[in-house]
Amino acid sequence: MRSQQSVNCDRRALIGAAGALVLGAVLLPMRAGAQDKLRIGVIGSGHIGGTIGGLWVKAGHPVMFSSRHPEELKDLVAGLGQLAQAGTVEQAIAFGDVVFIAVPYKALPDLGKDYGAALKGKIVLDAGNSTQARDGDITAEVNREGIGITSQKYLPGTRLVRVFNALNYMVFAKEANRPDPRLAIPIAGDDAQALQVAAGLVRDAGFDPVVVGKLADARWFQMGGPGFGQQLTAAELKQKLPPKN
Numbered sequence: 699m700r701s702q703q704s705v706n707c708d709r710r711a712l713i714g715a716a717g718a719l720v721l722g723a724v725l726l727p728m729r730a731g732a733q734d735k736l737r738i739g740v741i742g743s744g745h746i747g748g749t750i751g752g753l754w755v756k757a758g759h760p761v762m763f764s765s766r767h768p769e770e771l772k773d774l775v776a777g778l779g780q781l782a783q784a785g786t787v788e789q790a791i792a793f794g795d796v797v798f799i800a801v802p803y804k805a806l807p808d809l810g811k812d813y814g815a816a817l818k819g820k821i822v823l824d825a826g827n828s829t830q831a832r833d834g835d836i837t838a839e840v841n842r843e844g845i846g847i848t849s850q851k852y853l854p855g856t857r858l859v860r861v862f863n864a865l866n867y868m869v870f871a872k873e874a875n876r877p878d879p880r881l882a883i884p885i886a887g888d889d890a891q892a893l894q895v896a897a898g899l900v901r902d903a904g905f906d907p908v909v910v911g912k913l914a915d916a917r918w919f920q921m922g923g924p925g926f927g928q929q930l931t932a933a934e935l936k937q938k939l940p941p942k943n
Contacts, residue, residue, distance in 0.1 A: 735759045736899070739794025741787055741809070742801035743771055745867035746825050750798065750903055753874050755781045757902040764790035791816045796823060796895060799853075800862070803828035804836055810852040818855035821892045823899070825862040827921050846886055846916030859887035859896040860916040861907075864926050875904030879931040882908045884939070886916040906932045911942055 735758050740751040743763040751761045755778045763771050764787045771784035791797055791813055801809065803826040810817075826849070828840040840848050846860050862870070864884055873881040883905040887893045893909060900907035910918055910925065919925030924938050 736795045736895070737793055738762070738899075739790030739792075739797045740764060741790055741797060741799045743774060743784075744800065746862060746870075747798065747800035748774055749867045749870050750800070750825070750862055751782075752778055753870070753903040754899065755779065757904075759899075759902065762790045762793040787813060788816065791820070794820070796821045796899065798823045798825065798862075800825045802826070802832060803840070804833035806849060806852045807836070810854070814854065817853060820856055821889075821895050822853060822856040822858050823861050823896055824849045824853070824858055825860075827863050829921065840920065841922075844914055844917035845920040846913030849916075850888075850913055857887070857889040857892035858913060859885055859889070859892050860913065860919075861885040861896050861900065864919045865929065869929060870903075870905075873905075873929070879933070880904065880906040882906045882928075882930050882932040882935040884908050884910045884919040884925045884935060886910045886913055886919075888913050908932050908935050908939075910939060 738751065738754055738759050738761045740747045740761060740763045743751065743765055747763065751763055755761050758781070760781045762783050762785045763774060764785050765771055766787070768784040768786055775782040775784045785793065797817065797820050799809070799822060806826060828837045828845065830837045836848070846858070849860065850856070850858050861883060869881075883900045885893065885896050885900065885907050886909070887896065897907040897909065910916065917923055918939050925935060928935055928938055930938065
């Protein structure tokens with residue numbers, strides 16, 4: 699007959715193995731989720747779109763760069779490897795779990811009219827800035843209402859986040875993935891999950907996200923705001939911005 703001590707040891711081993719299986723079942727989705735790569739559609743593949751999209755490709759995200767003339771993007775995607783491809787705007791929207799918009803701001807109303815139905819419900823990252831000389835009358839609306847509110851007006855139904863608008867593309871290219879402390883990138887949005895996704899993509903591009911607040915608070919880092927053009931760490935940037943309510 700087996701001793702009581704041997705039986706107790708077997709029971710403890712069985713309980714320990716069961717616990718490990720349960721813990722593994724809990725952790726596996728978390729680990730898989732942390733490693734998931736998002737499909738990103740880029741609308742506007744110029745300086746900002748090409749630079750940030752390229753950083754996402756290097757981080758392992760599949761990216762479709764789009765243009766009205768996708769054949770002109772051949773050299774861009776060829777230089778980035780197999781995770782990069784070119785397509786039309788329609789194709790990029792359909793492709794993307796997330797859509798990154800980096801077009802001249804005056805194009806936003808037409809973009810919303812032409813592709814609003816396809817963009818509805820999508821996480822949309824908006825990097826546009828509005829200047830009177832280039833974009834005309836819409837700049838007065840941006841200055842009056844704030845750029846986050848204005849962008850959401852022209853892209854209704856999207857899960858909008860303002861991001862990657864506060865600095866020049868050359869700064870992004872130079873400072874990405876620098877040693878800690880990383881360059882801070884202000885972001886703002888009304889959708890908590892979209893903000894979380896955007897923050898993760900900021901990190902994947904090689905920067906440190908700073909959540910400024912809601913879309914209404916995006917005015918603090920639009921052109922002319924205290925957070926615009928600031929090459930700072932997260933701690934330094936937070937000192938420049940108004941405290942959150």
